[in-house]
Amino acid sequence: MTERVSPVCYCPPPSAGERRELIHVDCASHIYPDGSIGIHQMCFRVLEGEIVALCGPNGSGKSTLIEHINGLLRPSEGKIVVNGCSVGSSQAADLWKEVGIVFQRSDDQLFAPTVLDDVMFGPLNLGMEEGQARTEALAALETVGAEGLDTRLPNYLSGGEKRLVAIAGILAMHPKIIAFDEPTSDLDPVHSAKIEEIVRKLRDVYGISIVLATHDLDLAARLADRVCLVRKGSICAEGSPADIFYNETLISNTGLLPPAVVRIYRSYCKSKGLTADKRPLDAAGLIEAISNS
Numbered sequence: 001m002t003e004r005v006s007p008v009c010y011c012p013p014p015s016a017g018e019r020r021e022l023i024h025v026d027c028a029s030h031i032y033p034d035g036s037i038g039i040h041q042m043c044f045r046v047l048e049g050e051i052v053a054l055c056g057p058n059g060s061g062k063s064t065l066i067e068h069i070n071g072l073l074r075p076s077e078g079k080i081v082v083n084g085c086s087v088g089s090s091q092a093a094d095l096w097k098e099v100g101i102v103f104q105r106s107d108d109q110l111f112a113p114t115v116l117d118d119v120m121f122g123p124l125n126l127g128m129e130e131g132q133a134r135t136e137a138l139a140a141l142e143t144v145g146a147e148g149l150d151t152r153l154p155n156y157l158s159g160g161e162k163r164l165v166a167i168a169g170i171l172a173m174h175p176k177i178i179a180f181d182e183p184t185s186d187l188d189p190v191h192s193a194k195i196e197e198i199v200r201k202l203r204d205v206y207g208i209s210i211v212l213a214t215h216d217l218d219l220a221a222r223l224a225d226r227v228c229l230v231r232k233g234s235i236c237a238e239g240s241p242a243d244i245f246y247n248e249t250l251i252s253n254t255g256l257l258p259p260a261v262v263r264i265y266r267s268y269c270k271s272k273g274l275t276a277d278k279r280p281l282d283a284a285g286l287i288e289a290i291s292n293s
C-alpha cells in the first residue's frame with residue numbers, strides 16, 4: 001500500500017514486468033469556472049485489464065477525474081495520457097472511442113427514440129454501416145442481459161433497465177476502458193449484483209479495463225484489483241482492497257466507513273475476544289474467517 005503525503009505528486013514510472021499503462025494522470029488539477037477545485041495535483045493510473053476503484057467522500061473529485069480521462073474536461077494544470085496519446089493533442093481527439101463513461105444518471109446518456117437506436121448511436125458514429133451497427137448493438141444488449149428491451153422507449157424504462165442500456169451503449173463501441181460513475185447508486189440489491197457481474201465479465205471476457213467510482217465500499221472490496229482513496233481532489237493512498245480497507249486510521253481520515261464485511265468481522269472478533277487477524281472482503285471470506293477462528 002502507498003500512502004501519499006500532500007501536496008507531493010506521486011507518479012511512479014511503470015515497473016518492470018508490469019502490465020501496460022493505459023491511463024496516466026500526471027499531477028493534474030482542474031478549477032471550474034466558478035473557482036471550485038475539482039481535482040488538485042491528481043496522480044492516477046490504470047493498467048491494462050485491471051479494475052481500479054476510486055473511493056472517497058462526496059465532493060472529493062471522483063467524477064471530475066473520470067470526466068478528464070475521456071476528454072470531457074481538460075486539466076487546468078498537469079498532463080493526462082490515454083493509451084499513449086496526450087489529452088489535448090490532435091491524436092487524442094478521438095478519446096471517446098477508447099474510454100467510455102457510464103454516467104451516474106442514465107438519463108444524461110440516453111436520448112434516442114428507442115433503445116436500439118440509442119445503442120446503435122455509438123457504432124454509427126464510429127463509421128459502421130447500419131447493418132453492422134445493429135448487430136453490434138444487439139450483441140451489446142445481450143451481453144448486459146437487456147436483449148428484450150431493444151424496441152422500448154428509453155424514457156419509460158426503470159432505473160435498473162436504463163443503467164443496463166447505458167452500459168450496452170458504451171460496450172457497443174468496444175472501448176479499451178470503461179469508467180463507471182456510481183454504477184449501483186439507486187439500484188436494488190438484485191440489480192446491483194447484476195451490474196457487479198457485468199463489470200467482472202467486461203474485464204474477464206472482454207479484457208476491458210475498468211475504473212469504478214463508488215461509495216459502495218463493499219462492492220469495491222469484492223471487485224477491485226486496486227483501490228485509490230480520493231480526498232480533497234487527490235489520491236491520498238492506494239493499494240489492494242485488503243491493505244486499504246483494513247487500515248482503520250486511513251479509512252477514517254479519508255472520511256469513510258469501512259465496508260460492512262470489515263465492520264462485521266471486527267465486531268465479531270471483538271465480541272468473542274479474538275484477534276482480528278484475517279482480512280475477509282466478501283461474504284464467503286467472512287464465513288470462512290469466522291468458522292476458522
Ligand SMILES: Nc1ncnc2c1ncn2[C@@H]1O[C@H](COP(=O)(O)OP(=O)(O)OP(=O)(O)O)[C@@H](O)[C@H]1O
Nearest residue numbers: 032034036037038057058059060061062063064065
Ligand atoms: N460543474 C461544476 N462547477 C463547479 N464546481 C463543481 C462542478 N462539478 C463539481 N464541482 C466541484 O468539484 C468538487 C469535486 O466534485 P466531484 O463531483 O468531482 O466529486 P465526487 O467525488 O464525484 O462527489 P460525489 O461522491 O458526491 O459524486 C466539488 O467541490 C464540487 O462542488
Ligand SMILES: [Mg+2]
Nearest residue numbers: 062063064181
Ligand atoms: Mg461524483
